[in-house]
Amino acid sequence: MNPVIRTAFVLSLLTVPAFAQKLVDPTTVAPEYREVAEKRRAEQLKQQACAHRAVDEKVMPRDRTAFLLRCEEVDARK
Numbered sequence: 001m002n003p004v005i006r007t008a009f010v011l012s013l014l015t016v017p018a019f020a021q022k023l024v025d026p027t028t029v030a031p032e033y034r035e036v037a038e039k040r041r042a043e044q045l046k047q048q049a050c051a052h053r054a055v056d057e058k059v060m061p062r063d064r065t066a067f068l069l070r071c072e073e074v075d076a077r078k
Contacts, residue, residue, distance in 0.1 A: 023048075024040045025041070026038045047072065050068050051068065054068060
């Protein structure tokens with residue numbers, strides 16, 4: 001069993017961690033793309049707010065996607 005544990009440990013070290021998508025910073029992009037970057041940042045902030053709302057309301061993981069889509073839809077109507 002010892003070789004199995006060693007192999008599992010080595011394989012776990014070789015995996016690459018997945019990082020969350022960073023917020024777009026409009027000041028770091030070329031001027032011709034700044035407007036698009038500002039829109040993308042606004043969209044990301046809305047998504048982040050909906051994700052925080054899902055955590056606050058303790059939405060189950062299986063219902064999270066539907067909750068986020070509904071939240072974004074409601075925000076779009078405002």
